Amino acid sequence: MAGNRFNANQDHGVGVGLRIPHYDHIFREKPAVDWFEIISENYMVDGGRPLAMLDRIMEQYRVVQHGVSMYFGSAQAADLEHLRKLKRLVKRTGTPWLSDHLCWGSVDGTYSHDLLPLPYTWEAVEKTAARIREVQDFLEIPVAVENVSSYAAYTQSEMTEWEFLNEVVERADCGILLDVNNIYVSSVNHDFDPMEYVNAVPAERVAQMHIAGHSKYEKYILDTHDHPVIDPVWALYARAVDRCGPTPTLLEWDDRIPSFDEVWAEARKAERYLVAAQEVGAR
Amino acid sequence: MSGMSLETMQRRMLAAVMQPLTPEDTMRERNEAGERMADVAAEFVAPNDRLTAFERLEIYNRQYWFRLLGALGEDFPALRRVLGSRRFDALAVAYLKEHPSRSFTLRNLGRELVGWMRKHPEYLGRRKRLALDVARVEWACVEAFDNGELAPLTAEEIGDLHGGSRLGLQAHLQLLELDFPADDVVLELHQRERKGASEGGARPEMGEMKPEALDVERRRTWLAVHRADGSLYYRRITKEEYQTLTALGRGLGLGEALGAGFRRSRIGPAERPAALQEWFAHWAGLSWLTKPEIEERA
Numbered sequence: 001m002a003g004n005r006f007n008a009n010q011d012h013g014v015g016v017g018l019r020i021p022h023y024d025h026i027f028r029e030k031p032a033v034d035w036f037e038i039i040s041e042n043y044m045v046d047g048g049r050p051l052a053m054l055d056r057i058m059e060q061y062r063v064v065q066h067g068v069s070m071y072f073g074s075a076q077a078a079d080l081e082h083l084r085k086l087k088r089l090v091k092r093t094g095t096p097w098l099s100d101h102l103c104w105g106s107v108d109g110t111y112s113h114d115l116l117p118l119p120y121t122w123e124a125v126e127k128t129a130a131r132i133r134e135v136q137d138f139l140e141i142p143v144a145v146e147n148v149s150s151y152a153a154y155t156q157s158e159m160t161e162w163e164f165l166n167e168v169v170e171r172a173d174c175g176i177l178l179d180v181n182n183i184y185v186s187s188v189n190h191d192f193d194p195m196e197y198v199n200a201v202p203a204e205r206v207a208q209m210h211i212a213g214h215s216k217y218e219k220y221i222l223d224t225h226d227h228p229v230i231d232p233v234w235a236l237y238a239r240a241v242d243r244c245g246p247t248p249t250l251l252e253w254d255d256r257i258p259s260f261d262e263v264w265a266e267a268r269k270a271e272r273y274l275v276a277a278q279e280v281g282a283r
Numbered sequence: 284m285s286g287m288s289l290e291t292m293q294r295r296m297l298a299a300v301m302q303p304l305t306p307e308d309t310m311r312e313r314n315e316a317g318e319r320m321a322d323v324a325a326e327f328v329a330p331n332d333r334l335t336a337f338e339r340l341e342i343y344n345r346q347y348w349f350r351l352l353g354a355l356g357e358d359f360p361a362l363r364r365v366l367g368s369r370r371f372d373a374l375a376v377a378y379l380k381e382h383p384s385r386s387f388t389l390r391n392l393g394r395e396l397v398g399w400m401r402k403h404p405e406y407l408g409r410r411k412r413l414a415l416d417v418a419r420v421e422w423a424c425v426e427a428f429d430n431g432e433l434a435p436l437t438a439e440e441i442g443d444l445h446g447g448s449r450l451g452l453q454a455h456l457q458l459l460e461l462d463f464p465a466d467d468v469v470l471e472l473h474q475r476e477r478k479g480a481s482e483g484g485a486r487p488e489m490g491e492m493k494p495e496a497l498d499v500e501r502r503r504t505w506l507a508v509h510r511a512d513g514s515l516y517y518r519r520i521t522k523e524e525y526q527t528l529t530a531l532g533r534g535l536g537l538g539e540a541l542g543a544g545f546r547r548s549r550i551g552p553a554e555r556p557a558a559l560q561e562w563f564a565h566w567a568g569l570s571w572l573t574k575p576e577i578e579e580r581a
Binding site for chain 1: 287288289290292293294296297300301325326327328329331332333334336338339340342343346347350351354383384385386387388389390427428429430431432454455510513514
């Protein structure tokens with residue numbers, strides 16, 4: 001894989017999310033997975049089985065950290081204790097880059113534990129970019145922000161989601177974790193063309209990509225990570241790889257988790273797109 | 284929403300998202316201040332041709348409660364079985380209203396639950412003390428699972444102990460004095476939980492559940508919940524061991540801690556040296572004792 005400065009010029013190919021039900025299989029069968037993505041918060045503990053399992057995984061695999069509670073878009077200051085614990089884990093894992101979501105989720109020290117969408121305003125651009133810079137400076141590794149799925153739009157928004165993303169990453173000088181499933185989910189929920197979004201993303205900043213499945217309801221789609229990837233999402237992924245070149249890619253499967261083999265087989269479908277992009281790049 | 288700062292909007296939206304659902308799991312028509320939620324939602328959420336602002340906000344309101352109730356249920360599966368799902372959900376909602384998450388991790392969601400339950404017996408059903416004991420054991424498991432591991436006392440350091448020595452206790456060691464043998468209850472209920480999971484597929488669904496029929500008699504029990512080689516263990520200890528260890532944990536010197544340990548003890552003075560030898564052998568073997576403040580003997 002061709003890297004860039006937002007993924008520390010690493011050559012990670014296709015990975016999957018490390019999940020507890022798969023530990024035994026991974027230790028027993030040692031599948032040839034290129035890398036695992038770990039949820040940082042699951043390992044920001046003082047000891048015990050989580051860290052022991054992580055250490056065992058790291059003996060054989062590369063891991064990349066992905067967070068769910070940094071809340072770059074929360075209007076108030078970052079929690080220093082959180083940052084210190086995160087940095088301790090960064091040093092333990094040696095993660096080449098770290099990602100979290102372009103969203104908010106806490107106010108006055110109270111946490112929603114949800115990835116709440118931001119209003120696409122200039123105030124949010126400035127505050128979010130400043131927070132990302134602060135976190136990036138503190139952690140001393142490249143940070144990539146992930147576009148989230150959303151179910152609500154704000155009356156106050158002044159731009160499209162992709163314009164907002166571009167403004168934030170330019171001002172923060174950070175990378176993007178491009179989640180093509182999230183783009184698809186939001187495009188259905190907010191009636192926009194997902195290909196227009198993919199085409200507008202600054203390709204040179206994409207550090208990593210996410211693919212996943214979702215659940216369809218009568219009036220909206222929920223990002224549930226409990227199904228295989230659907231064809232329209234593969235089409236977005238193909239276009240994204242076409243634009244960005246071969247990029248570290250990860251399949252998320254977080255609920256109703258099937259066997260490791262099933263998850264890995266689904267993830268490996270991404271390989272043909274990456275190989276094709278590599279061949280184009282080599283010509 | 285025009286003119287509303289980002290911080291004000293976020294404060295307003297989080298309050299709406301955290302508002303308890305109706306019994307039908309929908310968003311309430313009015314918030315606690317009496318405002319119509321349709322008006323609150325319209326302040327900052329835009330509708331589309333399929334969903335009103337209220338309905339869009341409701342998606343987040345439902346997700347908040349489903350996620351947090353699920354997380355609390357995962358940490359306290361035996362308590363949920365003792366109370367039954369309806370009473371457990373009522374308890375969880377009331378608890379989370381008073382103690383919303385103040386941590387970046389859901390791991391700490393139940394930290395205040397036992398203390399809150401003591402103040403709110405009206406949520407605990409008929410078997411109040413059993414429910415409390417079960418919650419205490421389950422929270423001890425959460426703490427013992429991933430608390431830190433301190434360097435244990437070496438044999439040499441144990442040899443150097445004297446009456447004034449102060450000892451630390453292992454960070455994952457949790458000591459409990461219970462009214463019921465709640466460790467047996469929790470083990471039994473966790474087994475039923477796992478059985479339900481393996482029969483039902485990948486994980487137990489959080490469906491409706493009546494309170495479990497339990498045949499358990501009141502019996503004072505002293506329990507240590509701890510970790511060894513990454514696994515959790517329950518170890519029954521004597522009242523004297525419990526009293527000694529908790530006294531050490533409070534920072535008393537070894538001599539004073541032993542005095543507290545043998546208070547109202549049936550172990551006679553002649554039998555105490557042998558008991559002490561046995562305790563220390565067990566405690567050291569399990570790495571429960573940590574760095575003492577070894578003072579130089581005069």
